[in-house]
Amino acid sequence: MRFPPDHLEALVAVVDEGTFAAAATALGITQSAVSQRIKALESRAGQVLLVRSIPAEPTPAGAELVRIGRQLLLLDEEAAAAVTGAASAAVLTVEVNADSLATWFADVLAAVAAWRGPTLRLEVADQATSADMLRAGSVMAAVTADPVAVQACSVTPLGTMRYVPVATPELLADHRAGRSARWSQMPVLRFDDVDDLQAQVLRAHGVPGHHAVPTHHVPSSEAFAHAVRAGLGWGVLPEAQLGTALDDGSLVRLPGAGPVDVPLFWQRWRIRSTPLDRLTDLVTDAARVLRRPR
Numbered sequence: 001m002r003f004p005p006d007h008l009e010a011l012v013a014v015v016d017e018g019t020f021a022a023a024a025t026a027l028g029i030t031q032s033a034v035s036q037r038i039k040a041l042e043s044r045a046g047q048v049l050l051v052r053s054i055p056a057e058p059t060p061a062g063a064e065l066v067r068i069g070r071q072l073l074l075l076d077e078e079a080a081a082a083v084t085g086a087a088s089a090a091v092l093t094v095e096v097n098a099d100s101l102a103t104w105f106a107d108v109l110a111a112v113a114a115w116r117g118p119t120l121r122l123e124v125a126d127q128a129t130s131a132d133m134l135r136a137g138s139v140m141a142a143v144t145a146d147p148v149a150v151q152a153c154s155v156t157p158l159g160t161m162r163y164v165p166v167a168t169p170e171l172l173a174d175h176r177a178g179r180s181a182r183w184s185q186m187p188v189l190r191f192d193d194v195d196d197l198q199a200q201v202l203r204a205h206g207v208p209g210h211h212a213v214p215t216h217h218v219p220s221s222e223a224f225a226h227a228v229r230a231g232l233g234w235g236v237l238p239e240a241q242l243g244t245a246l247d248d249g250s251l252v253r254l255p256g257a258g259p260v261d262v263p264l265f266w267q268r269w270r271i272r273s274t275p276l277d278r279l280t281d282l283v284t285d286a287a288r289v290l291r292r293p294r
Contacts (some may be wrong), residue, residue, distance in 0.1 A: 002044075003041060003044060003045075003065065003068075004037075004040075004041075005069075005072055005076070006037060007037045007038070007040055007041040007044075008041070008065060008068065008069030008072060008073075009027065009069060009073060010023065010027065010033075010034050010037035010038055010041070011037075011038060011041060011049060011050070011058075011062065011065055011066055011069055012066055012069040012070055012073065013026050013027050013034070014034065014038065014050060014056050015050075015056060015057075015058055015062075015066050015137075015138065016093075016121075018054065018055030018056060019054060019055065019056060020034050020035055020038075020056070038050060041065070045061060045065070047059070047061055048061075048062075049061055049062035049065060050062055058136060058137065062137075063135065063136045063137040063138075064137065065137075066136070066137030066138070067137030067152075067269075068137075069137075070093065070137065070140055071140075071269065071271055073090075073091075074090050074091075074140070074271075074273055074275075074276070075271075075273070077089050077090040077091075078090065078273060078274060078275070081117070086117075087116040087117025087118075088117045088118050088274070088275055089117055089118070089119075090117070090118045090119075090273075090275045091118070091119050091120075091121050092118055092119070092120050092121065092140065092141070092275055092276060092279055093121045093123065093138065093139040093140050093141075094120060094121070094122055094123070094139055094140070094141045094142065094143075094279070095122075095123045095124070095125050095130045095133045095134070095138070095139045095141070095142035095143065095144075096122060096123075096124065096130075096142070096143045097124070097125065097126055097127040097130065097143055098124050098126075098191065098220070098221040099161065099221050099238050099241075100127070100143050100161070100264070101122070101124060101221065102221035102222055102225075102238075102241070103238055103240040103241060104240065104286050104287060104289050104290060105143070105283075105286060107282075107285075107286040108279075108282045108283055108286045111282045111286075112279070112282065115278075117275075118275040118279075123138065123139055126191075126192070126194045126195065127143060127144055127145040127262060127264060128145050128146075128194060128196070129194055130142040130143065130144040130145075130146070131144045131146040131148075131150050131267065134150040134153055134267055135150050135151070140268065140269045140276065141266065141267065141268035141269065141276065141279065141280070141283075142266075142267050142268075143158070143264055143265075143266060143283070144264070144265050144266075144267050145262055145263060145264060145265070146265065146267070147263070147265050149267060150267055152269060152270055152271075153267045153268060153269055153270055154267070154268060154269075154270045155265050155266070155267050156265065156266040156267075156268075156280070156284060157263070157264075157265055158264040158265055158266050158283070158284065158287035158290060159263075159264060159287050159288070159289075159290025159291055159292055160261045160262065160263050160264070160290055160291040160292070161238060161261070161262045161263075161264055161290055161291075162238070162239050162259050162260070162261050162262075162291055163197055163236035163237060163238055163239075163259060163260040163261075163262065164236060164237055164238075164239060164242060164246075164253060164259050164260075165198075165201050165234065165235070165236045165253065165254040165257040165258075165259075165260070166228060166234065166235070166236075166237055166242070166245070166246070166251040166252060166253055166254065167186070167228065167231070167233075167234035167235075167251065167252060167254055168228075168229070168230075168231040168250070168251060168252070169249065169250075169251075169252050170231055171186065171187075171231045171233070171234060172186075172234075172252055172254065172255075174186075179255055179256075180205075180255050180256055181254060181255060181256075183202060183205040183206070183207045183213070184207050184212060184213060185213075185214075186213070186214075186233075186234060187213070187214040187215070187216060187232065187233035187234070188202070188210065188213050188214070188215050188216070188233045188234055188235065189215070189216050189217075189218055189224060189227055189228060189232065189233040189234065189235035190210055190215050190216070190217050190218075190235075191217075191218065191219055191221075191224055192217065192219050197236045197260050197262075198210065198234075198235060198236055200260055201236065201254075201257050201260065204257070205256070205257070214233070215233070216232055216233050218232075221241075224237075225237055225241045228251070229245070229250065229251065234254060236260050237251075240289070261291070264287070264290065266280065266283050266284065266287075268280055
């Protein structure tokens with residue numbers, strides 16, 4: 001069974017762009033041509049490869065072909081660069097969690113800015129679920145909390161990201177209970193529906209989770225930190241985002257709440273690729289600011 005490269009390219013484009021129309025624009029062909037290529041691909045595979053939703057989603061079989069299609073596109077770009085001597089135009093699709101992107105991963109972006117040719121396509125997802133994007137073929141590398149290698153990927157430990165439960169002195173004073181706090185009453189912040197960091201602290205203090213506490217949802221790492229500093233609620237902040245807040249007293253540690261440590265790993269395709277190898281070196285170098293695993 002052979003899958004034409006242009007058909008796999010169309011499949012990747014639909015998944016990346018979300019719709020057949022957007023994929024057609026990205027590829028510079030008609031929407032009808034994209035549809036015909038996907039139908040031909042499904043005919044060869046003998047099964048449906050795309051869920052026709054908005055955005056379009058690959059089926060499990062489709063995800064495998066998306067991954068293979070991305071690999072072929074990457075190798076094709078590298079082959080063209082090797083033959084012509086031009087800079088590679090490879091697109092490196094990477095998942096990174098919002099807190100890493102707002103802190104240590106910024107050094108990776110600064111280093112990539114000096115590259116010629118390869119470009120980044122970043123997807124933001126929680127570190128606890130990012131391995132799913134690798135399995136789905138959505139990305140070729142990811143910063144993840146999963147130490148178990150996804151099929152056809154390698155794993156490199158990056159270090160531990162430490163989060164500190166903090167609040168403004170005024171918020172804590174309003175919810176003091178002796179040497180502790182009224183955990184079930186003090187408002188808390190949550191990044192999104194998969195953010196479990198604050199819930200870990202709540203459970204350690206006998207509160208079942210966010211559903212039992214007044215909860216504000218703030219789906220931006222920078223805005224989340226700003227909301228904590230503004231006293232909207234308490235939250236766990238990365239050490240790198242605390243700055244001098246604990247020293248100058250603008251934020252205080254919550255009584256009886258220890259830090260939450262999240263080990264991070266770099267998972268990437270186990271394929272020889274100069275741009276991907278180079279990106280891996282940049283990521284592991286930038287991650288040296290993280291706490292070392294014990």
